[in-house]
Amino acid sequence: MDVLRTEFTLNDMPIEVTLPVRATLADAIRSTGATGTRVGCEEGICGSCTVLLDGRPARACLMLAAQARGREIRTVEGLAAGGRLHPVQESFRRHRALQCGYCTPGFMMLAVGLLEREPNASPERVRAVLASNLCRCTGYAPIVDAVLAAQQALAGEVI
Amino acid sequence: MRPAPFAYERVESVEEMLEALARADGEGAAVLLAGGQSLIPRLNARLVRPRRVIDIDGIAALDHLELDQELRVGALCRHWRLEEATSLDGPWAALREAAAHVGLHPVRTRGTFGGSLAHADPAAELPLAAVTYGAEIELRSRAGQRRVAAEEFFRGPHRTALGPGEAIVGARFPSPKPDGVSAFAEVSRRVVGWPLAAVCVVLHAAEGVIQGARVGLGAVGPAPRRAIEAERLLEGSALESSAIDAAAVAAARACAPAVADGVDEDTRRDMVEALVRRTLAGLAGAVW
Ligand code: FES
Ligand code: FES
Numbered sequence: 001m002d003v004l005r006t007e008f009t010l011n012d013m014p015i016e017v018t019l020p021v022r023a024t025l026a027d028a029i030r031s032t033g034a035t036g037t038r039v040g041c042e043e044g045i046c047g048s049c050t051v052l053l054d055g056r057p058a059r060a061c062l063m064l065a066a067q068a069r070g071r072e073i074r075t076v077e078g079l080a081a082g083g084r085l086h087p088v089q090e091s092f093r094r095h096r097a098l099q100c101g102y103c104t105p106g107f108m109m110l111a112v113g114l115l116e117r118e119p120n121a122s123p124e125r126v127r128a129v130l131a132s133n134l135c136r137c138t139g140y141a142p143i144v145d146a147v148l149a150a151q152q153a154l155a156g157e158v159i
Numbered sequence: 160m161r162p163a164p165f166a167y168e169r170v171e172s173v174e175e176m177l178e179a180l181a182r183a184d185g186e187g188a189a190v191l192l193a194g195g196q197s198l199i200p201r202l203n204a205r206l207v208r209p210r211r212v213i214d215i216d217g218i219a220a221l222d223h224l225e226l227d228q229e230l231r232v233g234a235l236c237r238h239w240r241l242e243e244a245t246s247l248d249g250p251w252a253a254l255r256e257a258a259a260h261v262g263l264h265p266v267r268t269r270g271t272f273g274g275s276l277a278h279a280d281p282a283a284e285l286p287l288a289a290v291t292y293g294a295e296i297e298l299r300s301r302a303g304q305r306r307v308a309a310e311e312f313f314r315g316p317h318r319t320a321l322g323p324g325e326a327i328v329g330a331r332f333p334s335p336k337p338d339g340v341s342a343f344a345e346v347s348r349r350v351v352g353w354p355l356a357a358v359c360v361v362l363h364a365a366e367g368v369i370q371g372a373r374v375g376l377g378a379v380g381p382a383p384r385r386a387i388e389a390e391r392l393l394e395g396s397a398l399e400s401s402a403i404d405a406a407a408v409a410a411a412r413a414c415a416p417a418v419a420d421g422v423d424e425d426t427r428r429d430m431v432e433a434l435v436r437r438t439l440a441g442l443a444g445a446v447w
Binding site for chain 2: 002004020022023024028033042043044047050053056057059062063064066067069110113114128129131132159
């Protein structure tokens with residue numbers, strides 16, 4: 001089988017993977033042991049595989065591993081720093097924005113990507129972006145609450 | 160699921176892409192992979208099983224967006240760039256709005272303009288915008304290049320004027336009148352869903368009278384089309400409510416939606432009528 005070596009950056013660490021050419025970026029990430037990135041539908045619908053690609057949310061199931069060459073990928077494993085949860089993680093915990101947790105890393109990366117690029121996003125904008133991913137447990141309201149609260153927390157940190 | 164096995168080739172320039180396409184022509188079943196937001200789901204589901212995948216995602220020369228007299232969009236321009244281009248206002252606002260409706264927020268990070276045109280989904284927003292604005296699609300092959308009017312490019316569901324060995328390199332949107340206005344709107348089941356009907360309108364007026372009108376309809380036929388009769392009814396009018404009504408009715412009559420997604424033909428016609436009325440009424444303030 002055709003295999004290909006690909007190098008990219010995963011959570012600030014240079015990574016090198018050798019995988020079949022038909023492997024996706026989600027496969028590549030998970031092959032490194034970083035299994036926080038989940039795979040659900042593999043057709044771009046559910047969003048559980050959402051990661052940050054050069055700072056923007058993207059579906060890791062809709063990209064070949066080879067297409068990540070030279071790109072900067074961030075996953076849920078890169079959020080906590082110095083033994084402290086990221087404000088978005090902390091807010092998800094506090095607002096009970098997860099039950100089974102399968103969708104959670106994808107939602108967090110979607111939220112982090114939005115809040116980093118658009119710290120002043122309106123609640124409507126936050127809701128519209130969060131509509132990109134699916135959650136089968138929470139009914140979404142706690143997720144929206146968590147992200148809006150995290151937005152406040154992040155704004156506080158900057159000051 | 161994973162795609163069926165394929166040979167993978169990455170190209171870095173337009174010339175390399177055309178070479179690879181020409182070479183692959185003999186063996187058949189090669190596909191160009193750009194952002195992959197439509198192709199990869201189809202590969203994963205094994206709806207397509209190409210022998211060779213030519214990855215054009217990294218051709219930097221095709222990733223551009225330039226606005227001067229006209230607008231030139233490169234085949235690899237990502238949807239987010241159109242969505243975030245604040246210079247696209249007034250006559251260009253509908254294009255920007257159309258881009259903001261493509262797929263989902265994370266899909267717009269990767270999805271490309273050329274990919275959307277090549278995929279030619281009858282409900283896709285950017286093909287509708289290309290038809291409404293009268294864009295010309297630029298095609299290249301090893302044999303040369305040609306331009307095809309968007310109205311002739313889209314032949315039906317997932318069918319285009321692309322010939323063997325040909326690839327989309329970009330599109331040119333002719334300059335609308337500078338004082339023009341435009342709007343885009345669609346109806347879908349969810350904010351992020353595929354449209355059941357979509358409307359794109361570009362108008363320009365002089366002293367309160369419509370001089371030129373373009374009304375495009377998407378998702379309600381085998382390919383996006385202009386509603387010529389509705390355009391004719393608008394030109395010369397002052398966008399008064401009777402003209403808006405007449406155009407909305409004419410647009411609804413001009414389309415041939417299929418029953419889809421549990422929504423019947425008449426309902427989708429009603430959606431077109433409502434969308435045309437809504438977009439025109441929204442623009443009326445800007446024209447007067
Ligand atoms: S697994 Fe990628 S969107 Fe569902
Ligand atoms: S917490 Fe279970 S799917 Fe979202």
